[in-house]
Amino acid sequence: MKKSLLSVLIPGMLAIALSAQDATRGGALYKQQCSSCHGDALQGRSGPPLAGGDFRSRWPAADLIDKIKNTMPLDNPGKLTGGQAADLSAYIQQANAATPAVAAAPTSEFAPTGNLNQLMRGIMFPNSNILFTVQTHDPAEKKKAGNAATADGGFNWSMWGSDLYPGWDIVDYAAIALADSAPLLLTPGRRCENGKPVPVNDPDWIRFTKEMSDVGKAAYRASQTRDQQKVSDITGDVADACLHCHQVFRDRFRRGAGRGAGAASNKELRCTKN
Ligand code: HEC
Ligand code: HEC
Known part of the structure; x- marks a missing residue:
């Protein structure tokens, strides 16, 4: 993710405030467009869970934004703006920061790539x-x-x-x-x-x-x-x-x-x- 000019000028506090705001907007958008498939608590429904396991290590921020922007929502992809995808990514990452980083999923150098x-x-x-x-x-x-x-x-x-x-x-x-x-x-x-x-x-x-x-x-x-x-x-x-x-x-x-x-x-x- 590109650093915003403000977060470079005033590191720390403002950066946190900005990402928290992103996450809040992302949370609202998530409820509208994503929760039907990924669950209200990101626990997964017809779509996979978006928290826990090895999610964090598989999806660094920049890749997560691209994944969301290019392929989600699965039934209507390509409509989200970069800003919306960034908000959603911030929200999902915030939720993942609260879950244990140690993956429950098996760790292997040859972990599967595709579903x-x-x-x-x-x-x-x-x-x-x-x-x-x-x-x-x-x-x-x-x-x-x-x-x-x-x-x-x-x-x-x-x-x-x-x-x-x-x-x-x-x-x-x-x-x-x-x-x-x-x-x-x-x-x-x-x-x-x-x-x-x-x-x-x-x-x-x-x-x-x-x-x-x-x-x-x-x-x-x-x-x-x-x-x-x-x-x-x-x-x-x-x-x-x-x-x-x-x-x-x-x-x-x-x-x-x-x-x-x-x-x-x-x-x-x-x-x-x-
Ligand atoms: C119609 C159901 C559906 C909706 C709505 C939907 N998704 Fe998905 N999503 C899926 C499915 C199925 C997959 C697994 C296949 C894939 O990765 O393309 C997936 C995969 C993902 C992944 C990758 C998960 C992983 O573990 O690799 C992310 C991140 C994600 N979705 C985010 C979102 C976000 C954010 C939204 C809302 C903007 C959204 N999805 C809306 C069905 C959906
Ligand atoms: C051991 C079980 C198993 C075997 C063997 C198997 N499949 Fe599958 N296949 C599945 C399951 C389960 C799914 C659904 C996967 C999912 O939803 O992620 C699937 C999905 C598929 C799909 C995707 C369907 C879609 O919705 O697009 C295709 C194509 C497919 N299989 C072809 C084959 C072919 C051809 C063979 C034989 C050479 C085969 N499969 C053997 C279990 C199997």
């Missing part, structure tokens, strides 16, 4: 899509991607770099990515988007993680045969491995809301079983 949804979208989703593509496309007949920047409407992770490796190698890498990223589902300290901890000690969760790892290994073996049909056949097992876990831990439906497409899944229940 579970982000991990799924970043690794599991694109790599299983590559495997599913084998159902309809022979990897041996990989077409030239052309200019990836324009061929498919712009930035696209299935086009970008697709000229670098032969088609079957890409299938290998996708299978390996699924198998070897499975342990990331067990990293302590990761949270789901709703703020609930990923249930890394739950026996069902561990079983489903193992299933994904095993199916990734099986897909790799199939890919090594360079037989399109064999890989195509195994994609059913890949889909099942994803589905088995999603049925229990992700796609939680409100009672009476139906289960078909369009039924609202209850995000607050994700990552829990009851």
